[in-house]
Amino acid sequence: MEDLTKLIAGHAFLKGLEPEHVELLKADARLTRFAAGVGIAREGDEANRFYLLLTGEVALEALIPGRGQVGFQTVGTGDALGWSWLLPPYRWHFTARAATDVEALEWDTATLRVVAEKHPRFGYELSRRLTQLLLARLQATHSQLVEFYGPGN
Numbered sequence: 001m002e003d004l005t006k007l008i009a010g011h012a013f014l015k016g017l018e019p020e021h022v023e024l025l026k027a028d029a030r031l032t033r034f035a036a037g038v039g040i041a042r043e044g045d046e047a048n049r050f051y052l053l054l055t056g057e058v059a060l061e062a063l064i065p066g067r068g069q070v071g072f073q074t075v076g077t078g079d080a081l082g083w084s085w086l087l088p089p090y091r092w093h094f095t096a097r098a099a100t101d102v103e104a105l106e107w108d109t110a111t112l113r114v115v116a117e118k119h120p121r122f123g124y125e126l127s128r129r130l131t132q133l134l135l136a137r138l139q140a141t142h143s144q145l146v147e148f149y150g151p152g153n
Contacts, residue, residue, distance in 0.1 A: 004026050004029050004031075004105075005022060005023075007029075007031075007054065007105060008022050008025050008052075009022045011052045011054070011105070012079075013052055013078070013079070013080040013129060013133070014052070014129070017125065018121075018122075018125070020122075021119075021121075021122045021125060024115055024122050027115075028107055028108060028112065028115070029105050029106070029107060030105070030106050030107075031103065031104075031105060032051075032103075032104055032105075033101070033102065033103050034056075034101070035098060035101055036098050036101050036102075037097065037098060038097070039095070039096070039098075040058060040081070040096040040097060041081075041092045041094070041096040042092060042095050043061075043062065043092050043093065044091055045091065045092050046090060046091060046092075047082060047084035047085040047090045047091055047092045047109060048085065048090070048109050048110065049082060049085070049106055049108065049109060050080070050081070050082045050106070050107045050109050050112060051080070051081040051082055051104040051105065051106050051107075052081075052104060052105040053075065053076060053077055053078065053079050053081060053102060053103075053104050054077065054103045054104055054105065055077050055101070055102065055103045056076065056100045056101050056102030056103060057074050057075070057076040057077075057098075057099040057100045057102070058074065058075050058096050058097065058098055058099060058102060059071050059098075059099040060074065060075065060094050060095070060096055061094060061095040061096075061097065062094050062095070063095070069095060072094075072141065073137065073141070080130070080133050081096060081104070082109075083130045083133055083134050085109035085112070086113075086130055090109070112126075
């Protein structure tokens with residue numbers, strides 16, 4: 001297994017993170033794998049995990065009344081999965097399913113919140129990066145809506 005420090009520090013989501021913050025993340029990180037088709041998170045369930053994808057792709061889905069689970073985005077290598085753990089009520093806002101075999105770094109989010117509160121500079125940096133992630137996902141969803149409802153549709 002590759003050194004956790006290198007995996008964490010080299011991940012696109014964490015590029016440029018202070019070495020002491022990498023060490024804080026390393027303390028509770030674990031390597032995990034999901035086979036293609038396996039559910040990783042389910043909309044409405046407790047958001048108790050945070051993932052940084054090392055390889056593979058994850059399909060994000062939302063429950064649409066009358067239509068069931070509908071895919072709206074795919075995230076992959078270098079992406080972060082999960083921001084719902086950052087703010088109460090700590091529930092997943094979407095369903096995530098491994099579209100291919102996935103390898104990821106994983107954290108227990110209750111522990112991550114405690115570490116972030118104990119180390120405010122780290123907590124701020126993590127929150128800032130997650131906010132950027134949320135903005136990017138919102139912009140992607142906006143683009144999909146414009147395309148779907150745009151002229152000629």
